[in-house]
Amino acid sequence: MKIIVTIKQVPDTTEVKLDPVTGTLIREGVPSIMNPDDKAGLEAALQLRDKIPGSTVTALSMGPAQASVMMREALAMGADRAILLCDRAFAGSDTLATSSSIAAAIRTLEFDLVVTGRQAIDGDTAQVGPQIAEHLHIPNVSYAAEIVPEFGSLKVKRMFDDRYQWQRVKTPCLLTALSELAQPRYLAPGAVFRAWREKEVETWNVSNIEIDPGYLGLAGSPTKVKKSFPKAVKPAGCVVAAENGEAADIIMKKLREHFII
């Protein structure tokens, strides 16, 4: 099975502080990490590869030259290849331009399965994965929390807040990974040394892919950001077991208790 995993370098948002005046992220001095959902997707792909003889895993990213550190990390985790799309032409890409460019890169490679993270912790859009599937005209199964390979297909557990769903999907397909899909391994020192000293990160520019320039970078990005603000923390809530007819009264009581009505 030929597996491609898309990964993104993001600021470690657990270390990010907000500018109290502008409300924007202070990125200075914040370490960069591999997006957690992507890392879980890569780990799951590596485990799948090790179960199915003859499989390969290619890590693919689009980003600035500094992202090559993350590509080395992907190699140290065990990826067979690491390809970084790095070109000024990609600068300013929104999710559509990003997915167009990544899909164009994937078209040049052989694949049975594409794994992306569900969403990146810096943008939280969850759009790039499904968009890549659309560009490639392959089925997409989002929120993957478990993958079971079957002959010519995959059984995927999709996890929601309150339930899960098993889906069977034929390959080639795309899955978006939740961070619970797999616990990323601890990097073995020897694997880290080989990733830096023996392996190569392949850097591709726009000439390595076939894409209409209109879909590239800022020009190919229809998204207009109106305002950025921190996500409000959602309280845990409470579950009340109620008999028929009681529920409305309980809700009314709770709303009054909190001076909402």
Add this chain to the structure above:
Amino acid sequence: MDFILKPEYEMCRDSYRRFAETVAAPIAIDVDEQELFPLDTVNQMGKAGFMGIPIPAQYGGQGADNLAYAICVEELSRVCATTGVIVSAHTSLCMAPILENGTPEQKEKYLPKLASGKELGAFGLTEPGAGTDAAGQKTTAVLEGDHYVLNGSKIFITNGRYANVYIIMAMTDPSKGTRGISAFIVEKGFEGFDIGPAEKKMGIRGSATCELIMKDCIVPKENLLGVEGKGFSLAMKTLDGGRIGIAAQALGIAQGALDKTVAYVKERKQFGKSIAQFQNTQFMLADMATQVEAARLLVYKAATYKDGKLPYSVEASRAKLFAAETAMSVTTKAVQLHGGYGYMREYEVERMMRDAKITEIYEGTSEVQKMVISSALLK
């Protein structure tokens, strides 16, 4: 001269730190309180590749180097000094002498299991009457046909109860003094080999420090490590390497105490402000951080010398002397800055201060390090 660590070492450090924070730190208090040998942590470290870092890949090791290994011991010791010394004794005192002195058969037989963490190693030199004066060995080894018969005991052996493979020093010819000492690879389960109860210690209380008792212990002739009569020099060279591991352990303890203290002084309020705002706190922190960084440079230098195949005995002694004194001084200051809370076990700097003390004693006391350093100056 390059003071910037190469990115592969930083990436290794990230991996060690994530492991230390996730696996070793949550149980560090229990490891100390209950004198618990962290067996599950050791198994996980084997899977993560931390149990054979400087051992070549052909023997099942990671094929990394001593600097990567020192950083591992540092990061583990930053949260749990017991975990740090388990890796240090296993790597520097058991695998290193086999790698450096073993026959091809011995390396094939022992290193893959040790380097993968499936088995654990230990080292037995110290005896009740032979501490710093290591030449005063009383354990004897007598060749009888195809095997040696060992008699005697070794004390204060780190990993003692849980190790499978032990490097044991014994007198093959007591009339020759230090030239009559030989090294042996002894397996747990060899006839006549027994392990005493764990010692009750001040610090590193989970490291299963035990006595090893050999009573007519049968050791196959092929388990002689190196040349007969060259065991003392083998032991001294082994300790040179071991000092890098212990220096890294001391460095980690000091860094851990500094990190805990920086976090604490920002939160602790007295006289209406955080104690971090008092200049006394700031100056103490500055001293602690400077000592830690100086220790780090000495430790990394010693490891780099060993990796570069340069003589590193004096470098290792300097690193261990300074790092151990740093660990003691920084942890004492950390307790002081924590005030009464620092004396309480739940704040961990108390444990770090107890753990620090042993780094001034084992694998050569600070006084022994001074002997090594000064004798190089005066020769």
